[in-house]
Amino acid sequence: xxxxxxxxxxxxxxxxxxxxxxxxxxxxxxxxxxxxxxxxxxxxxxxxxxxxxxxxxxxxxxxxxxxxxxxxxxxxxxxxxxxxxxxxxxxxxxxxxxxxxxxxxxxxxxxxxxxxxxxxxxxxxxxxxxxxxxxxxxxxxxxxxxxxxxxxxxxxxxxxx
Ligand SMILES: [Zn+2]
Numbered sequence: 524x525x526x527x528x529x530x531x532x533x534x535x536x537x538x539x540x541x542x543x544x545x546x547x548x549x550x551x552x553x554x555x556x557x558x559x560x561x562x563x564x565x566x567x568x569x570x571x572x573x574x575x576x577x578x579x580x581x582x583x584x585x586x587x588x589x590x591x592x593x594x595x596x597x598x599x600x601x602x603x604x605x606x607x608x609x610x611x612x613x614x615x616x617x618x619x620x621x622x623x624x625x626x627x628x629x630x631x632x633x634x635x636x637x638x639x640x641x642x643x644x645x646x647x648x649x650x651x652x653x654x655x656x657x658x659x660x661x662x663x664x665x666x667x668x669x670x671x672x673x674x675x676x677x678x679x680x681x682x683x684x
Pocket of ligand 1: 652654656
């Protein structure tokens with residue numbers, strides 16, 4: 524690999540301290556085609572902090588990021604056709620933090636013994652498939668299967684099975 528020399532970085536804006544070196548390492552990602560440092564916004568912070576690069580969101584041309592130090596924030600656009608791969612690479616390399624919304628959590632397990640049940644309000648009396656007693660019309664029940672091939676259970680019987 525070339526020793527962190529790249530022409531991927533556009534130098535239309537000045538860069539906040541530390542950003543140039545950081546972006547030279549970012550540019551080593553083979554899926555990144557260009558890096559465009561943008562406007563700088565000064566911050567008033569007494570805290571000393573190393574530069575961090577935060578991935579904000581995907582844009583048409585790639586990723587929008589913010590480089591932050593205690594004194595300033597600078598927009599950085601990363602040009603790529605493979606934003607998901609670049610996000611993963613940057614995080615794996617410790618070069619960026621990913622602030623995109625996390626993937627939705629896995630669905631909670633369904634109640635009952637692995638059978639999909641749907642809670643319904645009965646229109647007619649049914650016989651509970653678990654306990655054999657009546658489930659009264661107008662009460663809530665768990666329906667297993669889709670009509671007409673279905674069974675009904677008391678909610679408590681379904682949960683307690
Ligand atoms: Zn029952």
